[in-house]
Amino acid sequence: xxxxxxxxxxxxxxxxxxxxxxxxxxQQELTLRYKRSVIGIGWTLLNPMLTSFVLWxxxxxxFAGKLQAGQQFAPYLMAGILLSTFFNQGLLxxxxxxxxxxxxxxxxAVPPKIFAFAASLxxxxxxxxxxxPLALVVYISGQSLSINLPIVFIMGFFLALFVAGIGLAxxxxxxxxxxxxxxxxxxxxxxIYLTPVFYPLSILSEQMQRLVNLNPLTSYLDIFRWSFSGNxxxxxxxxxxxxxxxxxxxxxxxxxxxxYWPRTVSML
Amino acid sequence: xxxxxxxxxxxxxxxxxxxxxxxxxxxxxxxxNRKVRIENYQALKxxxxxxxxxxxxxxxxxxxxxxxxxxxxxAQVVPPTTGQLKVIGSVxxxxxxxxxxxxxxxxxxxxxxxxALLGRDIKEVKARVEEIADWAGxxxxxxxxxxxxxxxxxxxxxFSTATDQVPDLLLIDEVLSVGDGExxxxxxxxxxxxxxxxxxxxxxxxxxxxxxxxxxxxxxxxKGAMKMVGNPSEVIAAYQLSGG
Numbered sequence: 192x193x194x195x196x197x198x199x200x201x202x203x204x205x206x207x208x209x210x211x212x213x214x215x216x217x218q219q220e221l222t223l224r225y226k227r228s229v230i231g232i233g234w235t236l237l238n239p240m241l242t243s244f245v246l247w248x249x250x251x252x253x254f255a256g257k258l259q260a261g262q263q264f265a266p267y268l269m270a271g272i273l274l275s276t277f278f279n280q281g282l283l284x285x286x287x288x289x290x291x292x293x294x295x296x297x298x299x300a301v302p303p304k305i306f307a308f309a310a311s312l313x314x315x316x317x318x319x320x321x322x323x324p325l326a327l328v329v330y331i332s333g334q335s336l337s338i339n340l341p342i343v344f345i346m347g348f349f350l351a352l353f354v355a356g357i358g359l360a361x362x363x364x365x366x367x368x369x370x371x372x373x374x375x376x377x378x379x380x381x382x383i384y385l386t387p388v389f390y391p392l393s394i395l396s397e398q399m400q401r402l403v404n405l406n407p408l409t410s411y412l413d414i415f416r417w418s419f420s421g422n423x424x425x426x427x428x429x430x431x432x433x434x435x436x437x438x439x440x441x442x443x444x445x446x447x448x449x450x451y452w453p454r455t456v457s458m459l
Numbered sequence: 460x461x462x463x464x465x466x467x468x469x470x471x472x473x474x475x476x477x478x479x480x481x482x483x484x485x486x487x488x489x490x491x492n493r494k495v496r497i498e499n500y501q502a503l504k505x506x507x508x509x510x511x512x513x514x515x516x517x518x519x520x521x522x523x524x525x526x527x528x529x530x531x532x533x534a535q536v537v538p539p540t541t542g543q544l545k546v547i548g549s550v551x552x553x554x555x556x557x558x559x560x561x562x563x564x565x566x567x568x569x570x571x572x573x574x575a576l577l578g579r580d581i582k583e584v585k586a587r588v589e590e591i592a593d594w595a596g597x598x599x600x601x602x603x604x605x606x607x608x609x610x611x612x613x614x615x616x617x618f619s620t621a622t623d624q625v626p627d628l629l630l631i632d633e634v635l636s637v638g639d640g641e642x643x644x645x646x647x648x649x650x651x652x653x654x655x656x657x658x659x660x661x662x663x664x665x666x667x668x669x670x671x672x673x674x675x676x677x678x679x680x681x682k683g684a685m686k687m688v689g690n691p692s693e694v695i696a697a698y699q700l701s702g703g
Contacts, residue, residue, distance in 0.1 A: 212575040219572070223563050298558040299576050300535040300550060370482040456537050457473040 209302060216309035220284075221316060235320045239276065243269040243328070250389050257391045262422050263332040266325060270416045271388035273321045277347070278354060278408060279379060281314025285358025286375070290366050293459035303452065304445070307362060311355035315347050322419070329420045342418035349437030350411050356444030363451045366458055386412060407436040462547075463628055463659045464510040464533065469542035471503040471528060471683075502528045504684040505542070515660040517670040517691070519698055520680035526663045529680070530554060530630050533661055548627025548659075551577060553634045557617035562606035566597060566616060569605050573620050587623060595619035596642070611638055618646050625653055631662045635669060667695050 205213070225234045247268055255264040288306035289296070296303050322343070326336060364371045386408040392400055403409055410432040416423035475498050503525045510516050518526045531537050532544060534552040559576045560569050570591055574584040592601045595615040600608060608616070614637045636647035654660050654673055664670050670677060670691060677694040679687040687694050 206578070208575065208578050208580055211581045215572060215575050215581070219561070219564070219568075223561075295559040295576060297531065297536055298534065298552055298554045300552075301576055301578075368483045368486070370484055374483070453538050454474065 205302060205305065209305060212301065213305055213309055213312070216306065217312045217316060220309060220313035232320075235317055236324050239269060239273050239321045240324045240328070243272050246272070246389055254390055254394065257394055259391075259393075259424075263329075263334050263420075265332045266329045266334060266420055267391075267416065267422050268389050269325050269328050270419060270422065271386070271412060273318055273325060274350070274408070274412050274415055275383050275386065275388050276321075277314050277318040277350060279383065280317070281311050281351070281354040282358050282361070282379070284310035284314065285355055286361035286365050288358075289362035290459070293366075296456065297459050303456075304359060304448065307358045307448075308355050311351045311358060314354060315351045318347060319344075325419065334420045334422070337418060337421045339418040339421075343415060346411055346414045346418065346433065349433050352437040352441040353407070353411075356440035356442070359444040359448040363448060363455045366455050382406065382408065385409075388412070407432060410436075461512055462509045462545075463512050463514075464508075464547075464661075465543075465545040466509065467507050467543045469503060469506040469532065469539045469544050470501065471525075471532060471537070472499045472501040472540050474498070475500050502683050503532070503539075504682075506685055507542075508678065508685070508688065510659060510661070512659055513657045514676060515654055515662060515674050517662045517664060517674035517677045518680060519664070519667070519670060519677060519695070520686075524680040525683040526680055527554075527632060528683075530632055530661065530663055533628075534630055546628065549578065550628045550630065551621065551624075551626035552630045552632075553621055554630065554632040556621055556634055556637070557613055560605055560613065560617065563604060565604055566592060566601045566608070570616070570620050573617070574623070577621070579624060584623075591619050591623050592616070594623075614638060615642055615646075622646075622649055622653060625656060625658055627659065629653060629658050629660045631660065631664075633664055633666075635664070635666075667699070671695055 221232070221235075225232055243265070247265055250268065251264050258264055258267060285307040288310045289303055292303075292306050295301065296306075329336060361371075361375060365375075385403050385406045387403060392403060392409075395403060410425075410429040413423045413429050414425045414433060417425035506529070518529060520526050530552070531554075532539055533546060534550060534554065535546060536552075538544075557573070559573050561572065564572065567588055570588050571581060571584055575581055588601070589598070592598045595612070595618070597608070597612050597616055600612065605613065618634075618637045631650075635650050636643045638646060651673075654662075660673075662670070662674065674691045677689065677691045678685060679694050679698050687697055
């Protein structure tokens with residue numbers, strides 16, 4: 192028996208032409224968002240810097256002294272914002288993508304998942320572009336990039352899986368129930384506040400710390416900060432949690448989507 | 460002759476909540492009050508037929524008979540609820556042309572994107588973009604955003620892109636020509652060329668004259684079930700007698 196050739200298309204169940212479409216969709220998502228603005232894609236660079244700057248003014252008085260020795264608040268904060276933006280935008284766009292492309296999906300046989308994957312990958316690409324200004328901030332605050340930098344890409348890959356999985360599961364819920372969006376928005380806000388985006392973990396009570404550590408995003412963020420400029424400590428447990436949650440939510444999201452999609456498509 | 464489409468006992472139904480509002484709040488409230496009732500609406504009932512390669516089969520019937528639903532099933536957009544449906548080869552749906560066109564993209568980008576949606580190879584399409592635009596008569600506007608196009612131009616571009624490659628199976632929902640004057644004639648001619656070129660065609664139309672001209676076989680749907688199948692003149696005559 193001949194061994195089946197291992198390729199991207201055999202792994203995802205997408206044909207070669209589907210993968211081309213996926214790439215096209217990611218490109219579109221990235222270019223269309225800023226098409227009408229004067230500085231175009233420059234916003235991807237500027238946006239996290241501006242947001243970080245505003246939050247830095249507000250929070251640096253409160254938290255800058257609370258970080259561990261050798262850590263810097265400005266890159267700490269900006270890393271948090273980049274990652275939470277990746278998660279938040281990717282998730283909402285993936286969840287909306289199926290309904291938004293309903294007109295296509297009810298007429299042409301494309302694997303519907305492709306739109307959610309494209310949204311997740313676009314958020315990942317945006318995140319990678321955001322690393323450029325982050326590197327700048329790292330140097331300005333007197334740190335340097337870590338040799339563990341390549342791990343950032345692996346972290347991003349697992350976060351993209353995580354985002355695509357939850358996005359897919361939410362997409363069927365969003366089509367079925369109009370008000371689910373509002374509830375999810377509140378839950379997302381809570382989840383982001385339970386992630387040490389702009390505060391150091393040490394300011395919380397022990398009970399709260401335990402809760403925040405249960406949040407998978409905390410592990411993703413710790414690994415990101417640690418591997419980019421040594422701005423946090425990442426344990427082996429964090430890596431295991433990252434891999435397990437990334438794969439688990441991807442699989443479960445795909446399963447939920449597959450199960451409910453045939454019934455949901457007639458609602459589009 | 461090999462079968463391109465094989466349907467066996469195909470049913471399609473979807474569930475309708477008796478309450479029309481789709482919100483979690485009302486669902487929860489009604490659930491507590493035990494007011495939720497789910498009804499099955501059966502759009503297609505026990506369809507069995509097969510289509511061999513190269514045939515042109517027309518589907519006729521009144522509005523709401525399930526013609527468009529059947530096309531959706533054949534386009535593999537939705538799976539049948541029960542029963543088996545096999546469709547072999549590449550399928551090009553000509554159902555609401557231009558679904559997937561994005562007004563913010565240029566004509567060129569839209570040609571490529573729409574073709575990619577139809578499952579075509581992007582490299583091949585890129586080489587044909589100029590020709591597609593030329594056939595649609597929009598060469599001058601190729602690199603402008605689609606929102607600057609007139610609706611006639613959009614329709615022509617969609618038709619030109621959709622018919623650029625001949626698929627194994629063509630699904631047509633009333634789209635037999637687009638535009639006016641010369642282009643209507645040109646598009647109708649191309650359509651007839653494709654239909655007679657040996658491609659398998661499933662055609663949904665209210666235009667019985669065209670059906671009689673093009674089809675080898677006609678399926679008459681009524682209330683989701685097959686009322687009659689057979690050669691065009693017989694089925695159309697029976698359909699007209701029934702008041703269709």
